[in-house]
Amino acid sequence: MNIESGIVADTAEFDLPTEDTRRARRRRRIIIAVGLVVVTLLLAYFLFGRGGQKPTAPAVNIPRVTVIVPGRQPVANIISATGNLAARREMPVGVVGEGGMVTQVLVEPGDWVAAGQTLAVIERSVQVQQANSLAASISVARADAALAQAELDRARQLVERGFISKADIDRRTATRDAANARVAVAQAQLGEQRARIGRLDIRAPAAGLVLTRAVEPGQVVNPSNGALFRLAKGGEMELLARLPEADLTRLTVGVPAEVTPVGTSLNFHGQIWQLSPVIDPQTRQGVARIALGFDKALRPGGFAATRIMGGSVDAPLLPQSAVMGDAKGNYVYVVGTDDKVVRRDISIGDVSDTGVSIVKGLNGSERVVLSAGAFLNPGDKVVPELQAAR
Incomplete structure (x- = not known):
């Protein structure tokens, strides 16, 4: 009797799950599995997009720049120089x-x-x-x-x-x-x-x-005193313009020039009346003597700049906005065939209201960035928009 009661008690303590319990557990497993499948499908949808396609990288905003093909045109060959003013005679x-x-x-x-x-x-x-x-x-x-x-x-x-x-x-x-x-x-x-x-x-x-x-009353003078007065014959003046040997060879007597004394905005017109037959072996420079008429602003010994009209040459002409400069010199940005920006070092000639003449570095067929060059770097990809040259 006691033995049976003990067995019954142990069996009651460890009851086996009923059929309802087992059905409830199966339902929970199915719900969890369905949830996992739904979550997996949603993740796949957001990760790979509709239709199962892979996501693409976000689009890069390529800048648009205006370019110009300058070509070549007759440009006045202006030779700039500096020198000292002096009496012509x-x-x-x-x-x-x-x-x-x-x-x-x-x-x-x-x-x-x-x-x-x-x-x-x-x-x-x-x-x-x-x-x-x-x-x-x-x-x-x-x-x-x-x-x-x-x-x-x-x-x-x-x-x-x-x-x-x-x-x-x-x-x-x-x-x-x-x-x-x-x-x-x-x-x-x-x-x-x-x-x-x-x-x-x-x-x-x-x-x-x-x-x-250089003389005053009471002074005792004799021939050894040298010059007591200096006169400019006829009041005629000249500018002794120092030029490189290469520029000197391109000039002839009679070429017109424009002279501006330092510290003034006055322009005086003259012409070359003599070219130095000798080149300084140290500086490789010669002197072009530019004849000028009398004016109070032209003081012998003063410093002046000149622009000598040395004929004309065929060269590209660019707006000033296209030309930039830094410690290495003047340069422009050129758009290559792959639409990438390339730096091109240049040498400039005359600068006027019509533009900047390029004497070296361009042949005129390049696509030159017209403006906004300061915001670009060599190698940048751009979308060029061609503007007609003036």
Whole structure:
């Protein structure tokens, strides 16, 4: 009895699942499996897209840029240079006589003078007295000559009467001729002295503009002092433009040029009147001398820039917006056949309102980025939109 009751108790403690319980467990498993299948299908839908296609990478926004094919056209060949202004014909004026103390200076820098005009006067009291002495000696010589002539005339009258011999007539004739010669010598000496006095005046050798003055009243001067004044003959000026050897060979006398003094916006028109026959072996440069008319803004010794019109050449012409520069020099961006941006180094020529001429680096058939180059980098992919060249 006890044994049976113990067995029953143990069996009750470990009851086997009933049929309902087993059906409920199967339903839960089916629901979980269906849920897993649905979740898997949803994941597959979002991951691989509709129709089972793989997702594509997001589209890249390729920039559109405007390009231009410049071609080639006649462009003025402008040669730029710098140099110093100078008098075209500078005339140094100094003491030509014996010199002395300066009593007057009659001109100032910037004055116009005529040929032969007195610039300064040197004290001449001693020379004037010497001239007066020579003038008096002429009077003495003339008196002696007159006396000799009178004696000769009287002797000729006496020789006819036989009181004087022919030899006396010859001696008196010689005396008369010597007296006349002394008159001529005295006159020559007086002329020489007056010429010396005239040379005490410092005069302008030709008409022109006074550039500098290096003498003051009271100063003692002589030929060793050098130039006391400097004049620009006719007021004509020039620019000594320094040019590379290659540019110099392309120029000829008569080529027009435009000169702008530093610090001004004034433009002066001139032309080349002389080309240097010698090239500096150190700098490999020569000098083109550009003739200019007188103007107060053109001061000898000043610095100026020039643009020389050296004919015309066929070259690409680009808008200024297409040309960029950095420490390496000027460059443009060119779009290649693969629509990728390529840097192209260039050399520019004349820059004007019509554009920038390219003398080196382009042949005119390239697709050049017109603007927005600062936002691009070499190798960037772009969509080029062609704009017609002007």
